[in-house]
Amino acid sequence: xxxxxxxxxxxxxxxxxxxxxxxxxxxxxxxxxxxxxxxxxxxxxxxxxxxxxxxxxxxxxxxxxxxxxxxxxxxxxxxxxxxxxxxxxxxxxxxxxxxxxxxxxxxxxxxxxxxxxxxxxxxxxxxxxxxxxxxxxxxxxxxxxxxxxxxxxxxxxxxxxxxxxxxxxxxxxxxxxxxxxxxxxxxxxxxxxxxxxxxxxxxxxxxxxxxxxxxxxxxxxxxxxxxxxxxxxxxxxxxxxxxxxxxxxxxxxxxxxxxxxxxxxxxxxxxxxxxxxxxxxxxxxxxxxxxxxxxxxxxxxxxxxxxxxxxxxxxxxxxxxxxxxxxxxxxxxxxxxxxxxxxxxxxxxxxxxxxxxxxxxxxxxxxxxxxxxxxxxxxxxxxxxxxxxxxxxxxxxxxxxxxx
Amino acid sequence: xxxxxxxxxxxxxxxxxxxxxxxxxxxxxxxxxxxxxxxxxxxxxxxxxxxxxxxxxxxxxxxxxxxxxxxxxxxxxxxxxxxxxxxxxxxxxxxxxxxxxxxxxxxxxxxxxxxxxxxxxxxxxxxxxxxxxxxxxxxxxxxxxxxxxxxxxxxxxxxxxxxxxxxxxxxxxxxxxxxxxxxxxxxxxxxxxxxxxxxxxxxxxxxxxxxxxxxxxxxxxxxxxxxxxxxxxxxxxxxxxxxxxxxxxxxxxxxxxxxxxxxxxxxxxxxxxxxxxxxxxxxxxxxxxxxxxxxxxxxxxxxxxxxxxxxxxxxxxxxxxxxxxxxxxxxxxxxxxxxxxxxxxxxxxxxxxxxxxxxxxxxxxxxxxxxxxxxxxxxxxxxxxxxxxxxxxxxxxxxxxxxxxxxxxxxxxxxxxxxxxxxxxxxxxxxxxxxxxxxxxxxxxxxxxxxxxxxxxxxxxxxxxxxxxxxxxxxx
Numbered sequence: 058x059x060x061x062x063x064x065x066x067x068x069x070x071x072x073x074x075x076x077x078x079x080x081x082x083x084x085x086x087x088x089x090x091x092x093x094x095x096x097x098x099x100x101x102x103x104x105x106x107x108x109x110x111x112x113x114x115x116x117x118x119x120x121x122x123x124x125x126x127x128x129x130x131x132x133x134x135x136x137x138x139x140x141x142x143x144x145x146x147x148x149x150x151x152x153x154x155x156x157x158x159x160x161x162x163x164x165x166x167x168x169x170x171x172x173x174x175x176x177x178x179x180x181x182x183x184x185x186x187x188x189x190x191x192x193x194x195x196x197x198x199x200x201x202x203x204x205x206x207x208x209x210x211x212x213x214x215x216x217x218x219x220x221x222x223x224x225x226x227x228x229x230x231x232x233x234x235x236x237x238x239x240x241x242x243x244x245x246x247x248x249x250x251x252x253x254x255x256x257x258x259x260x261x262x263x264x265x266x267x268x269x270x271x272x273x274x275x276x277x278x279x280x281x282x283x284x285x286x287x288x289x290x291x292x293x294x295x296x297x298x299x300x301x302x303x304x305x306x307x308x309x310x311x312x313x314x315x316x317x318x319x320x321x322x323x324x325x326x327x328x329x330x331x332x333x334x335x336x337x338x339x340x341x342x343x344x345x346x347x348x349x350x351x352x353x354x355x356x357x358x359x360x361x362x363x364x365x366x367x368x369x370x371x372x373x374x375x376x377x378x379x380x381x382x383x384x385x386x387x388x389x390x391x392x393x394x395x396x397x398x399x400x401x402x403x404x405x406x407x408x409x410x411x412x413x414x415x416x417x418x419x420x421x422x423x424x425x426x427x428x429x430x431x432x433x434x435x436x437x438x439x440x441x442x443x444x445x446x447x448x449x450x451x452x453x454x455x456x457x458x459x460x461x
Numbered sequence: 462x463x464x465x466x467x468x469x470x471x472x473x474x475x476x477x478x479x480x481x482x483x484x485x486x487x488x489x490x491x492x493x494x495x496x497x498x499x500x501x502x503x504x505x506x507x508x509x510x511x512x513x514x515x516x517x518x519x520x521x522x523x524x525x526x527x528x529x530x531x532x533x534x535x536x537x538x539x540x541x542x543x544x545x546x547x548x549x550x551x552x553x554x555x556x557x558x559x560x561x562x563x564x565x566x567x568x569x570x571x572x573x574x575x576x577x578x579x580x581x582x583x584x585x586x587x588x589x590x591x592x593x594x595x596x597x598x599x600x601x602x603x604x605x606x607x608x609x610x611x612x613x614x615x616x617x618x619x620x621x622x623x624x625x626x627x628x629x630x631x632x633x634x635x636x637x638x639x640x641x642x643x644x645x646x647x648x649x650x651x652x653x654x655x656x657x658x659x660x661x662x663x664x665x666x667x668x669x670x671x672x673x674x675x676x677x678x679x680x681x682x683x684x685x686x687x688x689x690x691x692x693x694x695x696x697x698x699x700x701x702x703x704x705x706x707x708x709x710x711x712x713x714x715x716x717x718x719x720x721x722x723x724x725x726x727x728x729x730x731x732x733x734x735x736x737x738x739x740x741x742x743x744x745x746x747x748x749x750x751x752x753x754x755x756x757x758x759x760x761x762x763x764x765x766x767x768x769x770x771x772x773x774x775x776x777x778x779x780x781x782x783x784x785x786x787x788x789x790x791x792x793x794x795x796x797x798x799x800x801x802x803x804x805x806x807x808x809x810x811x812x813x814x815x816x817x818x819x820x821x822x823x824x825x826x827x828x829x830x831x832x833x834x835x836x837x838x839x840x841x842x843x844x845x846x847x848x849x850x851x852x853x854x855x856x857x858x859x860x861x862x863x864x865x866x867x868x869x870x871x872x873x874x875x876x877x878x879x880x881x882x883x884x885x886x887x888x889x890x891x892x893x894x895x896x897x898x899x900x901x902x903x904x905x906x907x908x909x910x911x912x913x914x915x916x917x918x919x920x921x922x923x924x925x926x927x928x929x930x931x932x933x934x935x936x937x
Contacts, residue, residue: 062792065496067535070599071575080507080553080573081481082489082534091489106485122598124724124789381582 062125063090069119069129074386075112078403083109086119086129093132110136112400114393116386117358138267158271159257159278197435199231199428220248220290220332221283223302226258228295228424238451239294239329245454246336253282259298262391264308276305280318283325291325292332294447296362296423297391300355302326328356330365330422330446338450339459344374346417348449351408351430352384353423366422366446373453380411389429405433418442420449464503467524471506471548474516479554481505490549493534493541494596495883496797496847497857502529502543507551511571511629511667517550518665519635522912529914530665532573532601537800538881540608540660544916550665552603558582559668565643567626567670572603579671588673591618594877595785602669609658611877613709613784614741616835618674620877622657629668630656633908643670655903660879661914663907677743680708681753682771684780685738685760686730690714690830693736694810696763697834700740701807703759705752710835711739714814716794717787717829717842724790726782734766738834739784741777787831788842795827795844799856802878803867807837816866817841824859826852838876839867861887880918889920 069086070076076085083092083106092106102110115130123129220243224236243250260275279302283291293299305323309316348370356362363384367377388394388404408430412419419434419441421427431443472480481487482504491499503526508514521528528548531541543549555571558579562569568579568590576597580589593612594600600610606628611620618624627641641653656663687693693712700710713721715735722730730737742752753770760768771777791798805813814830817839821828829842841863845856864874864887874880874887889897900919907913 062796064789064792064796064798065492066494066596066789066792067533068596068599068786068789070533070535071578072598076553077556080551080556081486082505082551083486087534088489092485095485095488100485102485103483105483109486121725124721124786125792126725127792 063087063094063127064125065091066124068124069122072118072122074114074116074118074388074404075400077385077407078400081109084112086123086127089113089133090127090129093136096136112397114354114386114388114390114400114404116354116390118354118384118386121358121361134265138265141267197432199431217247217249218289218336219251220292220336221251221253223256223259223291223293223298223326224252225293225295225298225424228298232294232424232427232445235445235447236294239292239447242329242333242338242447242450242454243292243336245459246333246338248332248336256282259295259301261297261301264301265391269308272308276308276319277315280315280322283322284318289325290327290332291322292327292329294329294422294445296328296353296356296360297425299326299328300359303360328360328362328365328422330356330369331362333369333450334365338369338372338454340372341374341453341457341459343376344453346375347378347415348375348418348420349378349380349413349416350383350446351380351387351412351419351421351426353421353426354384354386354390356422357384362422366420369450370420370446373450375449375453378413378416380413382411385411387426387429387433389423389425391425394429401429405429405436409433409437409439412439412441416441418444418449420444420446422446467520467526468504470520470524471504471517474520475506475508475513479507479509481507490531490534490543490551493531493536493539495537495539495542495881497799497853498539498542498882500542500544501546502549503546505549505551507554509554511555514550514552514555514665514667515631515635515637518631518633521548522633522635522910525910525912527912527915530572530603530607530661532604532607533575533596533599535596535600536604536608536881537802537878538875538883540879540881540914540917541604542882544882547915552601552665555667556601561673562643565626566673567643568673570602570669570671572601572606572666572669574602574669576600576602576605583673584676587676589676590624590671591615591674592621592624595788597785602671603666606657606666606669607659607661608877608879611833611836611838613711613739613781613833615877616710616833617706617708617743622654624672625653625657625669626672627670628653628656628666630664631667632664633910633913637667641670658879660881660918662904662918664913677708677749679746679749680741680743680777681749682739682741682777682780683753683756683760684728684769684771685740686734686766686768687736687738688734688764688766690736690814691811692763692765693738694814694834696738696760696765697810698807699759699762700756701835703755705742705755707740707752707756707835708743709739709741710833711784712830712832712834713737713784713787714830716827716844717831720790720794720829721783721787723793724783724786726779726786728780728783731766739780784831787829788840791829791842791844794829795846797845797847798829799843799845799860800878801839801841801843801860801863802875803839803841803864803872804874804876805837805839805867805870805872807835809870809872810834810837813839813866813870817863820859820862820866824855824862826856826859828859833876836876837872839863865890882917885918885920888918 073085082088092102096102113133117130119129240250257278260272263272303323303326306320309319387408388401394401427443434441487501490502490505508517527545528550529543530550534541552573556573557571559569583589593614594610605621609621629639631637742749827844832840843856845852874884874891880888
């Protein structure tokens with residue numbers, strides 16, 4: 058696929074967050090494709106060239122803008138993995154301990170879960186040399202552990218369409234309540250919800266480490282978990298996970314014996330907002346609350362999902378106040394905010410300054426963005442709640458009278 | 462003064478990180494949207510604001526170092542390629558819309574503001590900036606001013622020149638001057654308009670006061686599908702002859718259709734369609750209705766496959782996105798394209814298209830046609846593989862021959878892409894030595910040291926290419 062089809066038209070430039078920040082050609086998608094072409098023709102692009110490649114957020118905005126579908130984000134990722142440089146080396150390698158085995162993943166989740174307690178956060182700050190300041194600042198965006206809240210009244214469905222819920226790892230550990238609420242909403246929408254117990258992480262982080270065998274095992278684990286429940290859609294609450302799992306097919310060769318199963322699973326993966334729109338939620342009267350939507354890159358650019366969450370929020374009675382460039386990356390980008398703190402902070406500040414003043418909450422559909430934007434608002438002393446679309450919907454239906 | 466000294470001066474103005482010297486970074490600035498040539502700049506400097514830009518130009522003047530301004534690098538005639546080791550003054554960081562003056566209906570912008578971003582910022586207030594080059598999602602206002610850019614909707618609303626009220630210019634000697642005025646009156650000597658379209662040869666624009674206009678009350682976009690390109694081009698003539706000036710009138714031929722349908726904005730044209738004509742009318746609702754029905758009536762006289770009217774804003778957007786990404790989508794058909802920008806009288810469209818077809822056959826080059834049919838501005842896209850030296854040769858010849866044909870039909874070698882370093886020789890076919898001399902006189906008056914965008918546009922001597930700089934790498 059590589060760079061052959063780039064005709065240097067430059068239409069991608071304005072979509073690229075790192076070009077917006079730096080203004081430098083090699084920090085743009087066109088420049089990165091050019092750098093990759095130089096590299097592959099044997100020219101030494103030096104440390105500067107490597108750094109500019111590695112500054113790519115993999116936000117996919119350019120892939121959406123490119124008239125010739127050049128997969129710049131994918132190309133940079135493959136380059137990182139193949140050359141074991143940059144992001145692949147610095148954060149993902151150490152994370153491999155947690156991600157490549159089932160036990161490691163459980164420990165990872167538990168760690169994330171602990172870090173939500175204010176006490177633990179304070180304790181983390183006592184060991185500054187162990188925990189980078191940007192991780193601490195992110196931790197300030199974590200939701201505080203709260204007690205149980207009354208759930209909306211609902212009648213369990215016996216014979217609706219089957220929907221399986223994919224919970225994710227960061228999503229489940231940090232925003233587990235959101236998954237619970239997604240479960241409730243799916244039921245309100247008339248689905249019979251299945252919650253496969255043996256499911257695991259989507260594998261996106263592990264993919265970046267280049268450990269293909271561990272990744273294959275992980276995918277198999279998920280296939281088995283979801284095959285057993287033999288259901289229709291796989292609803293996902295984390296945009297990053299659904300984007301990655303929709304591309305599971307690209308990880309395997311068509312000759313691989315599990316290929317057909319992989320493709321079948323990938324085709325069943327859907328973002329929770331798409332599933333809810335398809336099933337249909339009852340509409341509620343206007344509630345007077347104003348919401349601004351941030352489009353997570355891996356929903357908007359990777360999956361083209363922009364309208365579904367908006368449609369749902371409006372149907373549930375919220376008023377939408379659009380922010381400029383709602384689909385420009387907030388700088389979270391997986392582990393980017395830890396590997397590239399400076400660029401991530403700049404993009405975080407851009408995002409926060411684009412968030413309108415007179416709103417009741419920011420809505421979004423990806424845990425990474427939720428942490429990043431909440432931390433950014435904190436940094437500027439603004440007290441706007443940052444919520445998953447599912448949370449806002451759930452609140453609207455909680456205690457509301459509606460007919461299914 | 463020595464090399465390191467002038468760079469040191471630049472570094473002091475913009476800060477160390479904003480002067481690029483690494484060879485790999487410099488080479489990435491070697492070309493723009495025109496990929497037949499490349500050249501390495503001696504440095505790239507990224508000023509943050511107008512003050513820094515003014516200081517940079519003054520400094521380069523003192524040191525007698527040539528330079529070229531660059532926006533998004535989307536030029537299709539090599540306007541931003543740095544010849545003579547020119548320093549690239551990259552204006553990408555100067556992308557703020559400074560203020561909007563609703564009383565005078567003007568937006569004060571830095572030169573690096575992206576064309577489309579201005580319209581997006583104005584849209585919530587019911588306004589927009591009218592000139593819409595197909596590259597508007599990326600190209601900058603500064604570049605638009607330098608090239609006097611057009612676009613699909615310039616048929617009715619005019620090109621960049623008609624939408625610039627005032628410019629802040631930094632002359633090559635570092636002097637700063639405001640040209641034009643926010644008031645609407647005709648100046649006796651319109652220097653501002655000389656700057657528009659001067660391709661960076663007279664100075665750099667550091668502030669732009671662009672006219673903003675109200676969004677049309679109503680719009681109607683019609684897509685007409687033809688089985689024959691000739692029929693489509695005759696329909697274009699018929700519409701204009703009937704006295705309708707649509708907001709836009711755009712045509713694509715089969716090869717262009719193939720590319721855009723494989724691109725990101727697929728419309729889903731039925732198979733075998735030979736031409737897609739987009740006709741858009743806008744204005745007050747009753748007027749739009751009247752013009753729309755007249756157009757439908759006129760089109761009824763032609764053998765069309767289908768006539769569709771956009772049912773929603775989203776559908777209209779999709780049709781335009783499909784059309785506007787045509788150049789980039791050529792990457793799906795061939796590794797490279799060479800786009801021509803010839804203009805012909807509208808009445809000659811059918812014969813021009815036929816001749817382009819013949820030239821393509823003669824040189825064995827596939828040619829796609831996407832063009833502003835309404836004003837006779839052709840954009841034949843010559844597809845080639847840059848690894849095939851013989852093919853590159855044939856592409857250059859075919860391109861040149863198309864421009865000769867445009868002149869023979871009473872047209873011009875360029876409509877909106879500029880002369881750059883691409884069409885310097887062809888300029889001599891169109892303009893008499895006296896006219897070129899007059900332009901040289903203007904250039905020398907503004908830039909006696911020849912620092913601003915050196916060795917572009919104006920040929921030296923009658924057959925200029927022999928004397929063209931040796932530092933250009935011609936892509937073989």
